[in-house]
Amino acid sequence: MRSFLADTLALLVFFTSTGVLNERFVAGMDWDEVARSRGIGAALMVLTARPYGLWRGWVLGRFAGEGRRSQLVWDTIALVSFQVPIYAAILVAGGAEGAEVVQGCLGVTVIMLVSGRPYGLWLDWVRSCFGLPPGGERPMSLQS
Numbered sequence: 001m002r003s004f005l006a007d008t009l010a011l012l013v014f015f016t017s018t019g020v021l022n023e024r025f026v027a028g029m030d031w032d033e034v035a036r037s038r039g040i041g042a043a044l045m046v047l048t049a050r051p052y053g054l055w056r057g058w059v060l061g062r063f064a065g066e067g068r069r070s071q072l073v074w075d076t077i078a079l080v081s082f083q084v085p086i087y088a089a090i091l092v093a094g095g096a097e098g099a100e101v102v103q104g105c106l107g108v109t110v111i112m113l114v115s116g117r118p119y120g121l122w123l124d125w126v127r128s129c130f131g132l133p134p135g136g137e138r139p140m141s142l143q144s
Helices: 003-027 031-063 068-093 096-129
Strands: none
Touching: 003 031, 003 068, 003 096, 031 068, 031 096, 068 096
16 A cells, blocks of 8 residues: 555646646647646546556566666666556547657657656655565565
């Protein structure tokens, strides 16, 4: 339960703020569309935060080396590969169409390429506040 709470809190805080900025100022969505997307996004984040934490832990544990460059690359790959498809669905459900979806996905991909490692560090910090180990240090487990 602590892992679920930590992973969910980290994802909600980090990506609600970046999502609002991307949807409004990059994708050009209206504020009502942003509000709907963030509401849908929050619900989906609650459902996907822990699976993402497990995915990230597996990716880092399986592929990432000890070096900073390796951590950066694999944190970024984990984030982009898991979150961009979900984000596209959020935009569509929020009312975005055609070019808005494409621009939003391109914008969020850039954001995730830049924020992959910062989010990974944020997630590890939030997990430490809950007394949990960082991702990628032990095999994936549903028990944690």
